[in-house]
Amino acid sequence: MGNVSRPRDGGTSHDGTAARPAGIREVAQRAGVAISSVSRALSGHPHVSPAVRARVYEAVRALDSSPNRVARELRSRRRRAAGVIIPDITNPFFTSVVDGIEAVLRRAGYCLLLTNSNEDPERERENARLLRAEKVAGILFTPSGPDSAAYRELAASGLPMVAISRLPGGAVDGGTVDCAGGSAAAVAHLIALGHRRIGFVNGPAWSSSVQERQAGYEAAFRKHGLAVPTDLVLHADLRQSGGYHAMRELLTRRDRPTAVYVGNNLMTLGALEAIHEQGLRIPKDIAVVGFDDLPWATSLQPALTAVRLPTFDVGASAAQLLLERVEDPQRPVRTLVLGTRLVVRASCGGPVVQLPGNDSRLEEGVCA
């Protein structure tokens, strides 16, 4: 008996109800070819006659048909999608990273599934589970805490993953900025300007990037043969309020620091609030350097000296790393550390000159 195809309307709705979008079957029927020919034509397969190809395209246009990636990727067992888990979508650092991720992912034909864990371990786990269920090809991940359950589950699942900014200990691909180098440059700048009592508002100690910044801070002192003023190092949470309270605490000490280095952009805003609140003048009363250079840096009065971070590139190269791992799961683990640049403005006094910066991309390969 003949293959009676049951009636379906081909995209254009004749009545009021929303018609199901025309699929490969309707296209095949209208073009008068087999379904598989449509598939080949649309997938850019080599062995398709120009005639068929043209008629297929014509039918697609006439029906306003759109390929079904869900079915396509289920069948081909090749999901061209990647997941992102970030702890705070509101932080400009991460949005810029996501910008970079999106750019290279889209160029590779991937789509981006974004989730925000809002620094909540439980939401983080749910996000990881969702992304697994969506069968993404891989995940770009910034853990929100020191011992992330989501991270462990993901690692155990064997799903390709690259860590961003905060690098966990294990053998995982990762991309980040040179926190140590950037911090050393910032503090060295202050030392060169004669500062010795340099406060440091840093983040929670479990984060690898926080540890790196600490190392850079200390290295700058040691390089100049100076003792590290450990009493001036404070650990705050990475939010604006954290920076505010830490700075306030620093400023109310008897032996107040003459300069301060703040470890992330939101905390820097909080630190500035505290400084203004005390009626202190920048840079006369206190010099300020921030980690992470953002649009508002030039709108402050005086303009803020800051460590510029290649955030877009971090995202872009992390995504690249992920794509490469998806291509070759056996490839040795790689960690990319991107160089920073100290942008000298007016918040430390002294001449406003452009320092060379360490644009060199340190790249280290760890065993697989």
Next chain:
Amino acid sequence: MGNVSRPRDGGTSHDGTAARPAGIREVAQRAGVAISSVSRALSGHPHVSPAVRARVYEAVRALDSSPNRVARELRSRRRRAAGVIIPDITNPFFTSVVDGIEAVLRRAGYCLLLTNSNEDPERERENARLLRAEKVAGILFTPSGPDSAAYRELAASGLPMVAISRLPGGAVDGGTVDCAGGSAAAVAHLIALGHRRIGFVNGPAWSSSVQERQAGYEAAFRKHGLAVPTDLVLHADLRQSGGYHAMRELLTRRDRPTAVYVGNNLMTLGALEAIHEQGLRIPKDIAVVGFDDLPWATSLQPALTAVRLPTFDVGASAAQLLLERVEDPQRPVRTLVLGTRLVVRASCGGPVVQLPGNDSRLEEGVCA
């Protein structure tokens, strides 16, 4: 003949190669039940015996199996995913909106496909096509230009869609902030402080939100029986550089304004740069009010008076609107306009008091 199931390894990899994650079949086999029973158990179906349910869960845990949403949603013809198209992921306004979107989407079990068109109409079209191919249930969209091809294609496709911030003319769901009301409040505040020559740096005229702000600016003058200083209204692109150049142009006029109202956050930063560059003092030489209140507002010296926008809520309610439309495609079109609040700080002089603000949510239903 018997149905010979070909061998597959159930999740745990015995050799070095990455094993395919265990699916419903492996779970069924290990639990000793049929595939359909597993499906029912995992989908929370009512008629499943506790015994079977328990064994299924146990098998899922043992195999570390994760459901396949791709297959599930292909089969059930119900894709629980929504797409987002924004013009600039770097703009804090949009990231906050996305934050709200993600929150309600995730709560509804949806996942979020994010695309950034970077103000490029061509990228925008590609993003729209990708999202259609992903068969998302709906799209949250901020068109990047006056006559967006992507918008037209999407509207023609009949895919549920809600416009964000910039509302196109047609009968489409939309969510935005009360630009007119917020602008009127900002300008009225300046007028009350005695200012008459109030500059206005606004965005490109095609945008509905720009038009609304213009209306609010004019309304404030008219309400006080004053003539609108149309010569002080400038249209810049919405970026920082746009604000800088417009402000610069305003400040170099013979009859310089005594106050300025800037229509978005990035342009405000640019305007501040221009003001500082001219060596002008805020608020003595010029008063400043910004549209969109961001974290750095309180870190400026003096702190910035600004119109606070319910950006998170815009995203959240837009997502809610989308979900409702997906549920009921016939529902009449709705447009949500969320109220703003003027946050008075020091950048205009005068007493720092909290104004009431129009928290009322204007909500208007247009015919379907």
Next chain:
DNA sequence: CTGTTAGCGCGTTCAT
């Protein structure tokens, strides 16, 4: 070069 066939992993009827 093109059509036919057999599934991808799962939900959903039908039986029982």
Next chain:
DNA sequence: ATGAACGCGCTAACAG
């Protein structure tokens, strides 16, 4: 309450 069949929309073998 449970199992067997069928198919979602598409790709990938094979045959012709």
